[in-house]
Amino acid sequence: MRALVRVMVFLPAALIIVAGLAAQSAATAPRPQGVAIFDVALFTAGANQQEASDTGRAALASQVLRSKLRELLGTAVIDSAVTDSLARSPKYRSLTGDQPCKVIVACTKAVGRDLGATWVVMAKVSKTSNLIWLLSSQLIHVPTGEIVLDDSTELKGDPEPMIRAGVRIFAERVARTIRERGRAATAPAASPAAARPHPVPPR
Secondary structure (H helix, E strand, C coil), X not given: CHHHHHHHHHHHHHHHHHHHHHHHHHHHCCCCCCEEECCCEEXXXXXXXXXXXXXXXXXXXXXXXXXXXXXXXXXXECCHHHHHHHHCCHHHHHHHCCCCHHHCHHHHHHHHHHHXXXXXXXXXXXXXXXXXXXXXXXXXXXXXXXXXXXXXEEEECCHHHHHHHHHHHHHHXXXXXXXXXXXXHHCCCCCHHHHCCCCCCCC
16 A cells, blocks of 8 residues: 555656656747648640640649648648638739739749748649640748749659649658758757867877
């Protein structure tokens, strides 16, 4: 009975320590960085044949891109309805002319800034033929304007599975890059004393 009493006495202290460590870990974890994802644009002007079903390829790419990044980044992804609504605002007309915002880097950066996003994701699928498509995709760091990822992937074969696969691969690269940048930004800098070489004592 005495041993049992000791366990019951020490258990609350252990729980306090564990709770304290959990709180400390949560406090030091990097905050989610807002990610604005634009609809995937469609370009078919260079195709040898244009079909009504082509628009469905861009819609598919948009759906896969957003769902995969939401799966990988969670609440960091900004609501697509909010992004799309703001992107249609006339206030960006001077940046886009007659083009949609989603195909103009300067416009997507401006929308990202107004949303308070750290990152902007934009992409385009271009049709060459029924069996050859090109996926062009970018990840942009809004505060600096840097295009961190600028991918161009040729997709050959049945368009639907190839677009799914190509977009998923890009989304995984985006999530990995954002996480790595987030960890680097929150990593503690080495103190000057630690960086200074220690003197070697004379022999």
